Amino acid sequence: xxFVLDYISVSTFWTxxxxxxxxxxxxLLGALTHQAIAVAMPARQIAGQAGFVTRFRSVxxxxxxxxxxxxxxxxxxxxxxxxxxYRIAIRIPLERTGYWKTLGFFELKxxxxxxxxxxxxxxxxxxxxxxxxxxxxIRKSLTVLLAVMCWFAxxxxxxxNNARGFG
Amino acid sequence: MTATVELTTSxxxxxxxxxxxAFGIFATAFAIAAPIxxxxxxxASLPLFTYHPGxxxxxxxxxxxxxxxxxxxxxYGWIATMLIGSTVVxxxxxxxxxxxxxxxxxxxxxxxxxxxxxxxxxxxxxFWTR
Numbered sequence: 001x002x003f004v005l006d007y008i009s010v011s012t013f014w015t016x017x018x019x020x021x022x023x024x025x026x027x028l029l030g031a032l033t034h035q036a037i038a039v040a041m042p043a044r045q046i047a048g049q050a051g052f053v054t055r056f057r058s059v060x061x062x063x064x065x066x067x068x069x070x071x072x073x074x075x076x077x078x079x080x081x082x083x084x085x086y087r088i089a090i091r092i093p094l095e096r097t098g099y100w101k102t103l104g105f106f107e108l109k110x111x112x113x114x115x116x117x118x119x120x121x122x123x124x125x126x127x128x129x130x131x132x133x134x135x136x137x138i139r140k141s142l143t144v145l146l147a148v149m150c151w152f153a154x155x156x157x158x159x160x161n162n163a164r165g166f167g
Numbered sequence: 168m169t170a171t172v173e174l175t176t177s178x179x180x181x182x183x184x185x186x187x188x189a190f191g192i193f194a195t196a197f198a199i200a201a202p203i204x205x206x207x208x209x210x211a212s213l214p215l216f217t218y219h220p221g222x223x224x225x226x227x228x229x230x231x232x233x234x235x236x237x238x239x240x241x242x243y244g245w246i247a248t249m250l251i252g253s254t255v256v257x258x259x260x261x262x263x264x265x266x267x268x269x270x271x272x273x274x275x276x277x278x279x280x281x282x283x284x285x286x287x288x289x290x291x292x293x294f295w296t297r
Binding site: 080083084085087088091092098100101103104107108110111112114115116117118119121122123124125128129135137138141142145149 | 191237242
């Protein structure tokens with residue numbers, strides 16, 4: 001990867017990676033939120049034209065499962081790569097300036113992302129068997145849990161980047 | 168003399184991971200074991216390896232940060248421990264008799280991550296109290 005640094009600065013390189021990480025997280029957040037709303041509050045058949053909220057709730061959740069798993073893994077791997085740089089270039093200066101709670105929440109976010117990784121195979125399996133009523137409850141619980149985890153990770157990452165980015 | 172040929176078409180689906188009961192058992196056991204192994208790995212300092220980002224050094228198991236070489240990172244090692252440990256547990260679960268594996272309580276998959284989060288947050292106490 002060193003040849004890239006002949007053309008762009010080190011901080012630009014890590015900023016680009018961070019932007020990709022954020023964009024993947026946005027797509028993942030959208031997919032998981034759609035799926036979680038659809039499974040937790042499914043739209044009922046209505047007479048007349050469906051509004052925005054009804055359409056939002058009407059997505060076919062099973063179609064999102066593989067994409068969510070892939071996006072979680074890609075976002076996770078990219079985040080894990082950036083984490084190496086974060087540990088030195090971001091965390092140490094934030095420690096010196098006393099942002100302890102922000103750093104604590106970021107460490108908790110890393111735990112949350114790892115725990116989410118652990119439940120992905122089960123989540124995928126239960127969605128791939130979406131017609132089996134035996135899995136209705138667990139499918140709903142896991143989807144809502146992953147969506148909450150994703151929102152938490154996204155917001156904490158966003159706040160930390162506001163506190164100090166790579167630039 | 169005429170010969171009749173009977174053509175048959177088969178519409179049976181090829182077995183896949185998504186329809187495999189064995190994979191379902193593996194995934195369930197994996198998901199139940201993962202948060203337990205992760206939190207034990209964190210609390211008992213059992214990362215598979217330690218990464219030193221300042222020098223790109225990797226040590227097997229837990230290793231302290233070396234003087235003048237920057238911090239040590241254990242998160243990657245905890246994840247490696249979790250993934251390998253959970254894979255082993257998942258594999259063992261597949262070998263269980265069906266009457267046992269069919270009765271693994273599914274609610275543990277969402278409950279355990281929620282239960283270990285306060286423990287992990289508690290382990291981060293130095294960040295909350297400074």
